[in-house]
Amino acid sequence: AEIGRASRQNDKSANPHVAKAAEMYRAQIVNPFRDAGLKRGLIDAADVKAAKKTALSYFTRIYDNQKILSRQGDFLDVVERWLRTTVKKGDIDDDYRVVATDVMNAILGNSATRVPLVKLHGVKRGPMKERTFMIPDNLIEEFLVSDVRVVMARYIRTMVPDLAFAERFSGLKNVENAGDLILEEAQALAQKATTEKARLKINNQGRQEKELVLAMINKMRHIDVGLNAAYDVPKRIGKVARAINFMRLLGGVTISSIPDVGNIMAQEGLRPFGMLAVDMLSGFKGFRMAKNEAQMMGTALEMGRSQRLQAMFDLGDRYAVENAFERGTDLAQQYFADFSGINLWNTALKSMTSMAVSSRILRAAEKLATGQKLSRRDVMKLAKSGISQDDAIFMMKEADNWERLPGGVIIAHSDQWANRSLAHKFGSALVRDVDNTIITPGIGDAPLWTTTSLGMTIFQFKRFTWASNQRILLAGLQTRDATTLAGVVSMFSMGVLSMTLHDLASGRDPSERELGDVIANGIDRSGIMALFMEGDSLMSKALSGNSPMSALAGQEPDRRRSRNITGQLLGPTAGLFQDMVTATGSLTSDSLTSADIKAYRRLVPGQNLFYTKHLLNQLQENIEDKLVH
Numbered sequence: 001a002e003i004g005r006a007s008r009q010n011d012k013s014a015n016p017h018v019a020k021a022a023e024m025y026r027a028q029i030v031n032p033f034r035d036a037g038l039k040r041g042l043i044d045a046a047d048v049k050a051a052k053k054t055a056l057s058y059f060t061r062i063y064d065n066q067k068i069l070s071r072q073g074d075f076l077d078v079v080e081r082w083l084r085t086t087v088k089k090g091d092i093d094d095d096y097r098v099v100a101t102d103v104m105n106a107i108l109g110n111s112a113t114r115v116p117l118v119k120l121h122g123v124k125r126g127p128m129k130e131r132t133f134m135i136p137d138n139l140i141e142e143f144l145v146s147d148v149r150v151v152m153a154r155y156i157r158t159m160v161p162d163l164a165f166a167e168r169f170s171g172l173k174n175v176e177n178a179g180d181l182i183l184e185e186a187q188a189l190a191q192k193a194t195t196e197k198a199r200l201k202i203n204n205q206g207r208q209e210k211e212l213v214l215a216m217i218n219k220m221r222h223i224d225v226g227l228n229a230a231y232d233v234p235k236r237i238g239k240v241a242r243a244i245n246f247m248r249l250l251g252g253v254t255i256s257s258i259p260d261v262g263n264i265m266a267q268e269g270l271r272p273f274g275m276l277a278v279d280m281l282s283g284f285k286g287f288r289m290a291k292n293e294a295q296m297m298g299t300a301l302e303m304g305r306s307q308r309l310q311a312m313f314d315l316g317d318r319y320a321v322e323n324a325f326e327r328g329t330d331l332a333q334q335y336f337a338d339f340s341g342i343n344l345w346n347t348a349l350k351s352m353t354s355m356a357v358s359s360r361i362l363r364a365a366e367k368l369a370t371g372q373k374l375s376r377r378d379v380m381k382l383a384k385s386g387i388s389q390d391d392a393i394f395m396m397k398e399a400d401n402w403e404r405l406p407g408g409v410i411i412a413h414s415d416q417w418a419n420r421s422l423a424h425k426f427g428s429a430l431v432r433d434v435d436n437t438i439i440t441p442g443i444g445d446a447p448l449w450t451t452t453s454l455g456m457t458i459f460q461f462k463r464f465t466w467a468s469n470q471r472i473l474l475a476g477l478q479t480r481d482a483t484t485l486a487g488v489v490s491m492f493s494m495g496v497l498s499m500t501l502h503d504l505a506s507g508r509d510p511s512e513r514e515l516g517d518v519i520a521n522g523i524d525r526s527g528i529m530a531l532f533m534e535g536d537s538l539m540s541k542a543l544s545g546n547s548p549m550s551a552l553a554g555q556e557p558d559r560r561r562s563r564n565i566t567g568q569l570l571g572p573t574a575g576l577f578q579d580m581v582t583a584t585g586s587l588t589s590d591s592l593t594s595a596d597i598k599a600y601r602r603l604v605p606g607q608n609l610f611y612t613k614h615l616l617n618q619l620q621e622n623i624e625d626k627l628v629h
Helices: 002-007 014-039 046-055 065-070 073-087 095-106 137-143 148-169 172-176 178-192 197-222 233-249 260-268 271-280 285-297 309-313 324-339 342-369 376-384 389-401 420-438 453-459 464-481 482-506 515-526 528-542 550-555 564-568 572-587 592-603 615-625
Strands: 403-405 407-410
Touching: 002 014, 002 148, 014 046, 014 073, 014 148, 065 073, 065 095, 073 095, 073 137, 137 271, 137 342, 148 197, 178 197, 197 233, 233 309, 233 324, 260 342, 260 420, 260 464, 260 482, 271 285, 271 342, 271 407, 285 342, 285 403, 285 407, 285 420, 309 464, 324 342, 342 389, 342 407, 342 420, 342 515, 376 389, 376 407, 389 420, 453 572, 464 482, 464 528, 482 515, 482 615, 515 550, 528 550, 528 564, 564 572, 572 592, 592 615
Parallel strands: none
Antiparallel strands: 403 407
């Protein structure tokens, strides 16, 4: 909160650490997106000047609506006093208190009939709105959200998609007209149909596709058409439940993510590993520079934002209206991700992939510019990244900014490129390839219904399954080359390694496993056939242990065995409630069972952290020996 306050005071603070952090946020987030918004016409220069008139420095304003509602009289007093000192009586038709109330209603989103000082806006939203309520920030600062994490998260989630749409489609208006274009195409096709039934089918499909496309656009722009988060209690409960599920069930997520290394091989071959080995001799200079470039582009930000985990496990954005328990859960979730090691792991793998992708793109540009022939794979990967051969050749004109390091590492330093459009295209390609290799699910990786509040709660932990099916299995089948085959074999091997490490963490002897059990668990943990494995697990639970993988291994693969049928069908939150019912029911029972104790344990956050799991297993066995009869 102090950093946010300093951001309104020209990044000045009595605390030097606060001041330095405010300067960092301004240099890396506020100013770059503000300047890009000005360039694309999403923000007017006059609006930036207006915002600066209300504070010493530009910082987007988010009102704390709950604070305003709880202290309505205090807020109206502040606004009324400001009105009396700045607005002449003849310039308004009503009493100052009435005008102050109209202003408050407009801020709260109420349908006021008179809003003399606050305009209602159309397409512009959040930081792109024109600031027309010119009261100084310092007068109403107690009614503003100052937590810089919340403000910057809102700023980023609003600006980034709108800037991307503005660049790709030459303006948001064109994006919002996409639905009409679909209908026009459907109507043209319907006219060629020979029967009324065929025309009706085509037109209905056109309307359906329009709604789906507009819904996906809204999701990508983070526009929620439901209730305000302040009043949508099920949405907030679902968000907390998903965070608790993450902390109580995924203590071994870092070990489970080891097969990601194999996907690097599938996408980029062995070269990244050779680069890293050589780079190690220079103190990982190339690795660190590649990480900085990736973070500048908006990926590999796991340590601060748990970016990949948010996308994989539907942990959700922070709300400005959170209560103390919700804020505590958010904080605990971030700490758990750090303590489990998964944020560090994801940052490292994304940085390594960034180093490989950047070097590959620039190496391909150099070959094209010098008349050398590219391999079929390099041509295909450039095309998938949205980079034409002309773009690659033009990148060579920026070669003076490149930095070549031992091992074949090439750092683009795209922030120094003169051609900003090309730099942005390079950055988009880099982020796309990094997030496709170290799979970070996106809007289009799962059915649209799974992005609703209820859908996220039911679908939690399965989004990676769908993304893996799209980006590993289907993409690999389309590529069909030796590099992909080597990567798949490597992912399976890494899956077996992950299984072995889980066994050691749990105090089991891996050598006691049968071959079929090793193969089944290796396939499951590799992620190669994730969607098939979900169906297999559901079949096994519904048919009393009968399924292809259960037949191969003699039982269900390890990580699916602990799920109950409710959790498998309706997600971990439903499983959580079933465990709570089991645990509560055991309190009124004459005796405990092993299932009751396991249900109790599954309710505890951090109960399966890989480095404490063996100790907790021993504790559970001791408790069962003493209490289970």
